[in-house]
Amino acid sequence: MPDNVLRVDDLTMQFGGVVAANNVCLEVNKSEIVALIGPNGAGKTTAFNCITGVYEPTNGRVSLNGEVIAESFPQGKMKDLYKGENRGKYTQSVKLTPDRITYRGISRTFQNVRLFKALTVFENVMIAKHMRAKQNVFSATFRLNTKEEKRMREESMALLEEQKLDHLKDHIASSLPYGLQRRLEVARALATSPSLLLLDEPAAGMNPQETQEMAEFIHEIRDRYGLTILLIEHHMGLVMQISERIYVLDFGKMIAQGTPDEIRADQRVIDAYLGVAEDAAN
Amino acid sequence: MKKLSVGNSISILVLIIFFVLTIVLEQFIAPTDRMNMLLVCLRQGSIFALLAVAMNLLNGFTGLFSLGHAGFMLIGATTYALFSMPLAERSIVFTWFSDSYVIRISFPEVLGNLLGGPGMIIGMLISIILAGLVTAAFAFLVGLPVLRMRSDYLAIATLGFAEIIRAIIMWQGLGPVTNAGNPLRSFTRTADLNVTIGGQTFGLITFTLAFLSAVCIFIIFLLVTSSYGRAFKAIREDEIAAEAMGINLFKHKQLSFCISSFFVGVGGALLAIFMGTVAPLQFRAAMTYEFLLIVVLGGIGSITGSIVGAMLFVFASMWWLRGLDSGTFLGLDRITIFGVNLGERVFVSGFRMVVFSVIIMCIVLFFRRGLCGDKELPYYVNKLRELIARKSKPKPEAGGADA
Amino acid sequence: MGAYDLFRLFFPYILSGISIGGQYALIAIGYSMVYSILRLINFAHGDVFMVGGLFMVFAAATFPLWVAIPLVVFLIVLLGFTIERVAYKPLRTAPRMSVMISAIGVSYLLQNLALYFTGGLNRMYPAFPWISDTISVFGVSTRRVTVITPFLVVALVFALVWLINNTKVGIAMRAAAKDFDTAQLMGIKINSVISTTFIIGSFLAAIGSILFFTNFPAVFPAAGAMPGLKAFVAAVFGGIGSIPGAVIGGLLIGIVETVIRGADITLGPTGLGLFNRSLDIAAFSDAFTFVLLVIVLVFRPTGLFGDKPTDKV
Secondary structure (H helix, E strand, O other), X not given: XXXXXXXEEEEEEEEXXXXXXXXXXXXXXXXXXXXXXXXXXXXXXXXXXXXXXXXXXXXXXXXXXXXXXXXXXXXXXXXXXXXXXXXXXXXXXXXXXXXXXXXXXXXXXXXXXXXXXXXXXXXXXXXXXXXXOOOOHHHHHOOOOHHHHHHHHHHHHHHHHHOOOHHHOOOEHHHOOHHHHHHHHHHHHXXXXXXXXXXXXXXXXXXXXXXXXXXXXXXXXXXXXXXXXXXXXXXXXXXXHHOOEEEEEEOOEEEEEEOHHHHHHOHXXXXXXXXXXXXXXX | OOOOOHHHHHHHHHHHHHHHHHHHXXXXXXXXXXXXXXXXXXXXXXXXXXXXXXXXXXXXXXXXXOOOHHHHHHHHHHHHHHHHOOHHHHHHHOHHHOOOOOOOOOHHHHHHHHHOHHHHHHHHHHHHHHHHHXXXXXXXXXXXXXXXXXXXXXXXXXXXXXXXXXXXXXXXXXXXXXXXXXXXXXXXXXXXXXXXXXXXXXXXXXXXXXXXXXXXXXXXXXXXXXXXXXXXXXXXXXXXXXXXXXXXXXXXXXXXXXXXXXXXXXXXXXXXXXXOEEOHHHXXXXXXXXXXXXXXXXXXXXXXXXXXXXXXXXXXXXXXXXXXXXXXXXXXXXXXXXXXXXXXXXXXXXXXXXXXXXXHHHHHHHOOOOOOXXXXXXXXXXXXHHHXXXXXXXXXXXXXXXO | OOHHHHHHXXXXXXHHHHHHHHHHHHHHHHHHHXXXXXXXXXXXHHHHHHHHHHHHHHHHHHOOHHHHHHHHHHHHHHHHHHHHHHHHHHHOOOOHHHHHHHXXXXXXXXXXXXXXXXXXXXXXXXXXXXXXXXXXXXXXXXXXXXXXXXXXXXXXXXXXXXXXXXXXXXXXXXXXXXXXXXXXXXXXOHHHHHHHHHHXXXXXXXXXXHHHHHOOOEEOHXXXXXXXXXXXXXXXXXXXXXHHHHHHHHXXXXXXXXXXXXXXXXHOOOXXXXXXXXXXXXXXXXXXXXXXXXXXXXXXOOOOOOOOOOOOO
């Protein structure tokens, strides 16, 4: 049994002639917090979308707890167009829809918060509980399994209490301030009972104070729920503070990996990225 | 047992009063009475309410803009007619196929012979449920290709399928089964719904139709407020996020599509009972549009709204605005503008629907949330109570809450 | 049966199919242009086409033809423009479903208005001198309009393509179709672009209506619904936003529809004798269009010449 929760092998995603992610390899071990960084357009979200099944990779393999959740090789028109490496290395075609992957234990948040806007905070969380509910449409409609419904309600309420959102339970999601919307999105992701949580820019648009809170929050949920976390982030402060290991992407290629200290010292990263980030921070 | 909220209990009370009224009124209004129109409108309104709510389940709650309504209604109505027409009538109704017609069973007749009066009612119910099941089965097949399409393509494809369904039902080749577009008639008469006890006949037509519709609407209400209903709403709000939360898009869309169609089929069957004949030519796209406008009128995403919308639609178009077609309307007909007498020249056949469509256009443009938005009756009851409790200043909004 | 007999058998249907297809194409262009800019299925477009027919019935009864035709075209253009301003413009920021519902509402209103003004009676379409004359093409007698239509369609389409490729408003239209918001940021007056689109679409629908109804016995309130839907399918088939696509889609649907309508005669006992009793295949001539639509949407959702849409996550 491998101790890595997530393993991405030679992942290449090509849109037409554009290679968005090129031969990306990464591993995330149990209970780790790993960051995926890189300048805009480096292919970070593309990698996330391949892992969660939104995109079907052009070539490569993604496995969760040793089980393949996505594997692909260039097919059809891509046979001629394919510009990446490792052609012929993968021969299986494994395609799970995003909901199946979520069921296997990967949950995610989105770069631009994607809540169910017109629904209440409570409903947002309850929807995430739907997947694991032990009832079919008949028993749900005719209220034949009130225990299950009650359990879902209680668990959702507990989750909201832990996230300090319980007093906002009946508010419409879109009426929440931005920071709380982000927090609700995390709560909703947690409600699917994931083993691996993918956070896409959790601190985007936050001020230093809120960013600091987010850092503590990520640590806290990791410990409390026994999660493994992979996140994309631009706030270097946050990344350096919370992550145990960092992967750096640039133009779709993995250019460096290591501990925060190693990444700080890596000349390639400084060339490709940190200079830009410092400018942006100022 | 959970205690009912005041809003809920008052809503239930309103419904009970409504049903008692349907029974009581029918005993006192003779079919020849002018007020009989009230009963007729209540009957049609109830069926339309069911059909509108079923459409709302799909278009309002799941966010699937489907325009196949008329086609599915036709399947339901036809199935019902075929399985409840007395055998003796078939050779007359199937004029061109009098010796080759295929379906030779009538549930109300078979069970009626077996069990008497109640058997006939059970037979009718079986035919109605069968109508729903057949419709849902067709919807399942239609859903396979259609539900993977983008929103507006879904609309046009379902509209297309409604036409295909109608063409199939009207096809000569299927004549022995469907009567090839010739009207189906002589099946259940509404009078069959009356109950005779000790020589005394009780009119239960309105009650039966309204009650059957209400049961179906209540089931849809339960579905919408269940975990599955929430999943449907999630799909409406954001498909990508819903999928990321573990909701299987296709399965849930298919579920919503089939359930909605089941009730459309049931509604079609009830409509067949109400109308007495099923003529496929009536089930055109324009009929779908009418239901869509009812849903919009009441409020997309509100079951209460669809019911109110359907009732208003039926009462206005069948009754209240009748005068616009026949030359007398609120005394306006005596007015003469530029030498044109409104009563004689303007209020002639067809004007009612013009006025009506203008009203609907105004709602579409200026009251986009419809009459009820996405709120339900208990919400308005509670709102009304708050207003009464505050009492300090009488509110004009109270009128809106009544609706 | 020789080649000449085959030709004699099928030619009438193909000829009238090309003609009807050309008329569908003219309507389809209106759908296609509006959809490519507003992402709106303009359900009222078919009814605008029907109103064009009705206007002509009334106009031809009072005015000489050389007044009636331009007058009707002008009124239809005005109608299209007004519908956009009144029913679609206020909903520019509303969800797409609201606009589609508004379009359905307009369609409902136009049909009810038509019902009111015609009193529910079918109205005979006026016969135009020369255009409506019966002529003989390769031994098939038909009206002159059947032969004129394809040429007129080609001429109009060339003019339109030239307009879109070479004029300022054409470039603005293409920009708005590519990216509505950015086009606005670039200083394009989006409302006038949209109005122009509706004006062009209605103009073509008016011409299409004259050609269509000349070959059609009567105008009635629902007369626009079916041709409208078919024209939309033609636009989808050719790839929404593509004018050549709309023309090819229109022609294909027109030809196949008439061929199917005639299949009982051409293939049955009186024709090729493939079956010996009537199968009533003609019943599916309308439904076929939608079968085609579903096939296209399943296997090539962007149509023959359409661009691939992308959803951003």
